[in-house]
Amino acid sequence: MTASGAFWAFMALIAAGEGRWVAMFLWLGFALFVDGIDGPLARRLDVGRRLPHWSGDTLDAVIDYATYVLIPAYALYEAGIIEGPLAFVAAALIVVTSAVYYADTRMKTKDNFFRGFPVTWNMVVFALFATQPGSTAALLVVVFCAITTFAPLKFLHPVRVERLRPINLAVFALWSVLGLVSLASAFAPSPIVTAGIVVTSLYLLLVGVVLQALDRLTDRNEGERI
Template identity: 45%
Template sequence: MEIGYGIGRRVSAWAVHAFTGSGAVLGFLALFAAIDGYAAACLGWLGLALVVDGIDGTLARKASVGDVLPQVDGATLDLVIDYLNYVVVPAVFLYRFGLFPEGFGLVGAAWVLLTSLYCFSRTDMKSGDAFFVGFPAIWNVVALHLWLLGWDPWANAAIALVLGVLTFTDVKFLHPFRVRRLMTLNIAAAALWLLGSTALVLTHPERSGWALAAWVAGSLWYAAVSAWRTMRHATP
C-alpha cells in the first residue's frame, strides 16, 4: 500500500534536495575562481561545498527524503555534484596553478578525471563498515594539500599517480561522518582539519602555528585510521 505524505514533509524533503543541489552552484563558483586565477577563493568555495556534502546526508535521513520523494535518487544527485566538486574543479585547479610539471598539466588532469570515473562507478565503493574501498577521488583535499605544501611539481605528479592507482585497490579510506567506530573522534579530527585548512588558506602564504598544527593533526588522524582499517583483517 502506498504511503502518502503531507505537504510539509514534501517541502522539507525538497528543501534537503535543494540544499544538496547548492553544492553544484558552489562548484560553479569554484570553477570560475580557478579559471580567473584566484586559488584561495576556489578552495574557499570548495570548502563550503565540502561542508554541504558532509551534512546533507544527515538532513536527508532526518527528513526521510528517500521515502517522501522516492522518484528522486538522492545518492545519484550526490554523486553528480561530487564528481564536479571532488574531481572536475580540482583537476582544473591542479592544471591552472601549475601543480603538475610543465608540459604535463593536461596529462595530469586527464589522469585525475579518468581514474575518478572508475571510483564513482565501483559497485563496492564502500565496505560493510562504511569505509571507502580504494582511493575515494577526494582530489579537492589533495589539491589543497599540494597547494599549501608547495612541493616540486614532479613530486605532486608522483602522488597523483599513486592515488589514481589506489582507486583500483582494496585500500580503505575513512569516511568521518559514516564510520561508526570512533565516530566522535573522527568528526572532531575532521573539524580540526577543516578549521586549520580554512585558516591556512585565508592567511596563505603565511602559516600560523596553531593552524598548521590543527591541519597536520587532522590529516594524520585520517591517514592513521585509514591505514589501521586497511591492515586489520576484516570482511570487506
C-alpha cells in the same frame, strides 16, 4: 539543498578561471559543508519515501564529480603545482580514474569505510596548495591516490565510520581549522600550520589502510593460535 551544490561549483569554477584560488577553495569548502549535512537531513526527513521518483544518490554523484574532481583537477593543472606536461598527465589521471570510481557499486564497505581512495581530490589538491611540496612530490601523491582508487584498501569516512570516531572527527576538525588559517594567509601559512596540515592529511588518508592491516595481522595471529 543538494542541487545547490551545482551553483557553488559554478562559483568555484569562475574563481578558478580567474586564478582566485582562495575564493575557489572557499566555495568548494561551502559545497563540502552542504554535502556533509544533506545526507543526514534526507534520511531524517525520509526523502526517499516522500520523493520516490527522484534519486538523491544520482544527484549527489553529479555534484560531487564537479566539486570533488573536475574543479580541483583544473586548479592543480592551471596553478602549475606540477610542472610541464606532467600536469596534464596528473589531471588526466584524476578525472578518468574518478569517473570510473563513481560507477563502482562496491565503493562502500559494510563498516562504512570507502573501498579504494574515495576521489576526494578537493582535499588532496587543497593540501598540495597549502603545503607546496614541490612538483615531484605532488605528482607522486596524485599517482598514489589514483592507483589506490582501485585497490581493495579501506579509506576513512570521518563521519560515518564508527571505529575511532571521536579521534577521526577531532582530526578532521583540526584539518579544517588549519585549512582556514592557510586560506587566511593566502596559502602562505607558518611552518607549524603547514606541518599540521601534512600530519592531519596523512592521518585522514592512511588511517583506514593502517586499521585494515592491523585487523589482518590480528586475524592471522589468532588463526595461528588455533
